[in-house]
Amino acid sequence: MGEELVSVEPATGNIMWRGVAGDVDVTVDRARQGFRRWAMEPLARRMELLRRFVNVVRKHDGAFAELIARETGKPLWEARTEVAAVMGKVEISITAYAERTGFTRRDVDLGGSMSLRHKPHGVMAVLGPYNFPAHLPNGHIVPALIAGNSIILKPSEKTPAVADFLVRCFHEAGIADDVVQCLHGGPDAGKALVAHEDVNGVLFTGSARAGIAINRKLASNPAKIVALEMGGNNPIVALPTPLIADAAATVIQSAFMTSGQRCTAARRLIVVDRFYDDLVPAVKALADRLIVDEPFANPQPFMGPVIDNAAADQLGDAFLELMSRGGRPLSHLRRPDPNLPLLEPGIIDVTTLEERPDVELFGPLLQVVRVADLDEAIAEANATRYGLSASLIGGSPEDYERFWLEVNAGIINWNKPTNGASSAAPFGGIGLSGNHRPAAFYAADYCAYPVASNTQEQPRAAIAMGLRD
Numbered sequence: 001m002g003e004e005l006v007s008v009e010p011a012t013g014n015i016m017w018r019g020v021a022g023d024v025d026v027t028v029d030r031a032r033q034g035f036r037r038w039a040m041e042p043l044a045r046r047m048e049l050l051r052r053f054v055n056v057v058r059k060h061d062g063a064f065a066e067l068i069a070r071e072t073g074k075p076l077w078e079a080r081t082e083v084a085a086v087m088g089k090v091e092i093s094i095t096a097y098a099e100r101t102g103f104t105r106r107d108v109d110l111g112g113s114m115s116l117r118h119k120p121h122g123v124m125a126v127l128g129p130y131n132f133p134a135h136l137p138n139g140h141i142v143p144a145l146i147a148g149n150s151i152i153l154k155p156s157e158k159t160p161a162v163a164d165f166l167v168r169c170f171h172e173a174g175i176a177d178d179v180v181q182c183l184h185g186g187p188d189a190g191k192a193l194v195a196h197e198d199v200n201g202v203l204f205t206g207s208a209r210a211g212i213a214i215n216r217k218l219a220s221n222p223a224k225i226v227a228l229e230m231g232g233n234n235p236i237v238a239l240p241t242p243l244i245a246d247a248a249a250t251v252i253q254s255a256f257m258t259s260g261q262r263c264t265a266a267r268r269l270i271v272v273d274r275f276y277d278d279l280v281p282a283v284k285a286l287a288d289r290l291i292v293d294e295p296f297a298n299p300q301p302f303m304g305p306v307i308d309n310a311a312a313d314q315l316g317d318a319f320l321e322l323m324s325r326g327g328r329p330l331s332h333l334r335r336p337d338p339n340l341p342l343l344e345p346g347i348i349d350v351t352t353l354e355e356r357p358d359v360e361l362f363g364p365l366l367q368v369v370r371v372a373d374l375d376e377a378i379a380e381a382n383a384t385r386y387g388l389s390a391s392l393i394g395g396s397p398e399d400y401e402r403f404w405l406e407v408n409a410g411i412i413n414w415n416k417p418t419n420g421a422s423s424a425a426p427f428g429g430i431g432l433s434g435n436h437r438p439a440a441f442y443a444a445d446y447c448a449y450p451v452a453s454n455t456q457e458q459p460r461a462a463i464a465m466g467l468r469d
Contacts, residue, residue: 005184007160010073010305010341011294017071017161021185024192027152031123032198034178035150039120046146047094053173054087061087064165068134069295071159073304073341074258076295085135085423086166092423092441093143100444101147112456118448120148121225122200125193127214129205130307131261133159134166139423139439140203140227140447141170141180147448149201151180154190156206158307194218201225203446205263205439208360208386208432215435227437227446229428231263231360232388234418235381237403239374240275241394241415248282250393251366254417256290256345259303260364263433264389264411264419267361269368270377275394276370280349283366284330287345294342305341306363312341315363319346322367326352333365358384374399378406388429389418410438 002021009016038046057064061083068079101118108114124144128137133155141151155163160182167182183189194202194214201224204211211230218224236254241247254266271279293301306312312335319333333346345364350356356367371377374395381390391413392403400414410429411421421427421440428438437446 002184003186005157005160005186007071007158008308009070010307011070013340017164019160019164019184021189022183024183024185024189024196027181027183028123028193028196028198030178031150031152031181034176034181035120035122035148037176038145038150038179039148041148043146043148046148049174050090050094050142050145053170053175054090056169056172057083057087060165060169064134064169067165068162069304071161072130072133073295073307075301075304077300078258079295082132082135085132086138089135089138089142089423093146093443096441096444097143097146100442101448101450108454110456110460112454112460115453115455117451117453118147119451120144120448122149123198124149124151124201124203124447125196125199126151126153127190127194127202127204127206127210128153128155128159128163130156130158131258131263133162136205137163138166139443140205143443144201144203144447145170145175145180147444149447150178152183152193152199153181154183154185154193157184157186160184191217199224201227201446203227205229207231207362211435212432225446225449226435227439227443228435229263229439230386230433231362232386232409232429232433233267233358233360233384234264234386234389234391234409235268235270235384235407236266236391236393236418237374237377237381238269238271238275238279239377239392239394239399240272240278244278244282247279247393248286250391250415250417251279251283252286252290254391254419255366256287256303256364257417257419259306259343260345260366261306261362262419263360264421266389266391266418267365267367268380269366270371270380271368272374272377273370273372280330280368284347287331287347287366290345292342292344303345303364306343307341309339309341311363312343315343315346315361315365318359318361319348319365322348322350322353322357326350326354327367328352330368356383358386360386374402378403381407385432386429387431388433389413389421391416391418410434
């Protein structure tokens with residue numbers, strides 16, 4: 001019998017799911033058998049079954065959203081947007097597969113032809129996070145299935161119930177249960193799955209620490225495809241704009257959506273000196289108005305709890321650490337009930353800190369830095385080993401072009417939040433944020449590999465030189 005696993009509702013502390021850790025070897029062996037059949041299915045058949053999957057999710061969308069809200073703590077309205085993203089992923093991925101990994105053929109000499117097709121890798125391990133436990137793993141699973149791979153989803157041990165529900169939807173759509181499997185377990189199960197010799201690819205979304213460990217483990221095995229999405233210490237830079245309320249709302253959306261538990265969330269608000277006294281009080285005033293409550297509360301909350309008490313403790317410690325090093329609190333990171341991970345958003349000015357920690361504080365905690373001008377703002381934005389998302393508020397088109405050129409990130413926005421990236425575009429970063437294998441529309445690139453072929457129906461060849469008479 002495997003290790004017992006328990007999932008707890010963040011908003012209530014109640015147990016909502018119990019299960020046991022799976023057997024890695026058995027799961028991989030089943031996936032290998034499933035791959036042989038699935039890869040032989042015509043592409044049109046694979047697409048048809050994934051469109052059926054959309055219909056299954058649509059049939060269960062209410063129950064699915066409620067489950068996501070309960071297990072993650074995010075407000076019900078936001079959980080519904082995650083279910084919608086799960087459904088929308090299929091058609092986007094079908095389009096991406098045709099555009100980025102389609103079939104091409106052209107005629108060559110002697111009646112032959114040259115073609116380009118793409119082959120699936122085989123068994124793909126998908127390691128999912130807890131913040132979007134359906135949407136983010138689904139963003140790997142769907143394009144990998146279209147390409148002909150079989151899937152083992154190893155979800156976060158903090159959100160196993162959502163993973164089970166997602167996988168059952170694939171099965172209900174007619175995709176075999178050895179083609180898509182859910183492997184429950186803690187970090188040891190993830191490590192064993194990553195290292196398994198019969199796993200052909202690892203598609204990971206999570207922390208930089210875990211992603212770096214995966215990269216190191218597989219550094220000597222170049223045959224295994226690895227795609228890493230590892231979060232960020234994302235900057236949002238503010239230049240003067242007359243639309244102060246809109247600028248403040250953009251900052252709030254960037255920093256505190258999903259309780260700050262988005263890899264693209266703004267961690268650092270960098271404000272030029274002449275705009276500081278206009279913008280920062282407006283951001284604080286709006287943050288103080290945010291409703292923080294359980295997912296099904298009425299009125300609807302903007303934020304729910306963070307994932308668990310351990311995460312809340314870490315964020316509280318980080319806020320105190322910033323204060324002890326000279327940070328000036330603008331809004332304290334308050335925790336009304338010490339037994340629950342509900343946090344009211346914290347904002348702290350860290351301008352005077354000699355060394356600002358370059359870490360991803362994964363929650364509703366925003367650091368503010370005052371700078372002299374755009375030159376200093378860009379330098380501050382780049383003062384990180386991460387490089388996922390960045391945004392500029394205000395300024396001119398020329399300012400944005402310079403910001404776009406000089407800031408190191410995979411997503412660079414203007415007068416838009418740092419988060420909310422479109423699935424119809426590539427999604428990924430540089431530095432500690434990724435390994436140059438962006439997901440979303442470009443996920444097709446790492447789900448199949450190109451195979452070039454020169455063919456003709458009969459052999460036609462002659463050696464024209466270098467033969468004795």
